[in-house]
Amino acid sequence: MSRGAYRYCPYCAAPLEPFHDGERQRLRCPHCGWVHYRNPTVGVAVVLLETERLLLGLRRDGGWCIPCGHVEWDESVEQAAVREFAEETGLVVALEGVLAVHSNFHDPAHHTVGVWYCGRRTGGHLQAGGDLVAVRFFPLDGLPPLKFPTDAQVVAALRAAPSLKKRASGCSNPRSRSAAR
Numbered sequence: 001m002s003r004g005a006y007r008y009c010p011y012c013a014a015p016l017e018p019f020h021d022g023e024r025q026r027l028r029c030p031h032c033g034w035v036h037y038r039n040p041t042v043g044v045a046v047v048l049l050e051t052e053r054l055l056l057g058l059r060r061d062g063g064w065c066i067p068c069g070h071v072e073w074d075e076s077v078e079q080a081a082v083r084e085f086a087e088e089t090g091l092v093v094a095l096e097g098v099l100a101v102h103s104n105f106h107d108p109a110h111h112t113v114g115v116w117y118c119g120r121r122t123g124g125h126l127q128a129g130g131d132l133v134a135v136r137f138f139p140l141d142g143l144p145p146l147k148f149p150t151d152a153q154v155v156a157a158l159r160a161a162p163s164l165k166k167r168a169s170g171c172s173n174p175r176s177r178s179a180a181r
């Protein structure tokens with residue numbers, strides 16, 4: 001049985017039984033009727049692009065990524081993005097809009113939906129924390145290999161669309177804030 005699959009009902013502890021709901025095979029409790037819908041979790045990332053240099057973090061488990069994390073139960077995606085970015089980079093950002101939304105299938109046991117925001121630095125001091133052991137700005141055209149394929153998609157879109165790159169760069173420039181509104 002794969003990670004994330006339930007064997008027992010979380011409400012009454014009865015063994016779950018497979019059933020087909022008309023769309024997919026699922027697990028259901030024969031005692032209380034609870035159905036296990038295995039849904040993705042939501043992840044958030046903040047793209048901080050300053051003078052065409054992108055901030056990346058080196059993960060404890062290896063590989064560079066756009067700083068990211070998971071949304072907690074009691075917070076909005078925007079709150080999670082700001083919190084996770086501060087935890088991992090030491091920087092405070094203002095969010096200036098959504099850059100991308102992708103499904104992440106790189107870990108077959110843990111499907112996530114990721115939301116990448118454009119960030120503008122408003123404070124803090126650059127210092128790795130959380131799941132990151134290092135944080136560093138890289139030229140957009142000189143990035144190290146990225147751990148997550150969806151981060152590579154976001155970077156490819158930034159490189160390919162001058163208007164998107166201009167928007168992302170503008171979000172990081174405090175002087176451009178009033179001009180962008």
